[in-house]
Amino acid sequence: MTSDVCCPRCKEPETPMHTFFFCEFARKVWAEIPLKHTVHIAVDETFKTAITWFRKAICLPPVGVTTNIMPWTCWMIWKERNTLIFEGKSRTPEEIAAKALGLAREWKQAQQIQQTKGKKIPSYRQDQRSQQDLIECRTDAAWDKGQRKAGLAWIFTGLQNPAQDQGHTTQDFVNSPLIAEALAVRLSLCMAATMKLSKLRVCSDSLTLIAAINNKQQMKEIVGIVRDIQEISSEFDFIVFSHIPRKNNERADSLAKQALRAASV
Structure with missing residues (x-):
């Protein structure tokens, strides 16, 4: 040229x-x-x-x-x-x-x-002695199939600075609701690491996602994001991933939908 x-x-x-x-x-x-x-x-x-x-x-x-x-x-x-x-x-x-x-x-x-390849991905176990000063993070996502857009939300409970207790954003080119849920978890971990949190419980109402993160089953469409999540998890002194019922995650769900609606206007 x-x-x-x-x-x-x-x-x-x-x-x-x-x-x-x-x-x-x-x-x-x-x-x-x-x-x-x-x-x-x-x-x-x-x-x-x-x-x-x-x-x-x-x-x-x-x-x-x-x-x-x-x-x-x-x-x-x-x-x-x-x-x-x-x-x-x-x-x-x-x-x-x-x-x-x-x-x-x-x-x-x-x-x-x-x-x-050939290595066992580490699992994240609950340890009652490690759960003092534990921060809980609830995540959720809302997905628009037509626009291939997702609203991602996260809410922290137990922070000393309440001004940082929640956040939301949108992501384009998202191909499924499961990918959206995984992106929400990954983003919440990035935020927690930036805030220098050391002990974290991450909660999602996606049972499939939590099982994948905890190595109980692997889903091809989110394997890369799950590996990101597990890699970022090594930054914390203690971390556990838990499934919660959808009815107990209404606040994060509302925040994710709000983000998606605002981006679609």
Whole structure:
């Protein structure tokens, strides 16, 4: 790719930096990647410099990407460029960003499966002596099949700072209610770790999810998220995952539905 070639979208001279970062389409793709801090790349910088900058870039939860997102995003931008040139087809920046995040998650899951192959995933047991100062976290999710969108909610009980006792958000491109429930648990653990909580009881009204986390059964559609949950769990001094009846989780359920309704307006 040289400067003698024009960008198929904006007709500007095409260079690696233009294609992957400065073209208006590429900018819109990067705007959809939920980075903790925006990576600012100057026009006169090289692709090698961009790689260095992105080594420190972190994706915000709950997308489930803890590895470098740059290779996957650039790969999808490049594939989209070629699809436009050779097939005359084009997708939206939102679709390209979602695909890049999906590829990054799949790669991470593949590495985890390889690393844990032949090893028993640790279980989380209840210990009455460890339950002093235990914080309870109840999670729930609301799912919209048509929009493939989910509302995620979590509620902490027993915090010294009540201002942090609950939260909610939405997640796009969610393919099932079980995935939504798993995302809610994973996000609540991220929040608990950020708050430096040490002893936690995580409650969900999804019996299937709790069984998967506790290694009683494995579900293919959430295996990657469950491994994330178990990995994050190692940050706590004590943690237990419990199933609660739906009627006892109405507050978290209401919060998740509220988040979903607000995002659908």
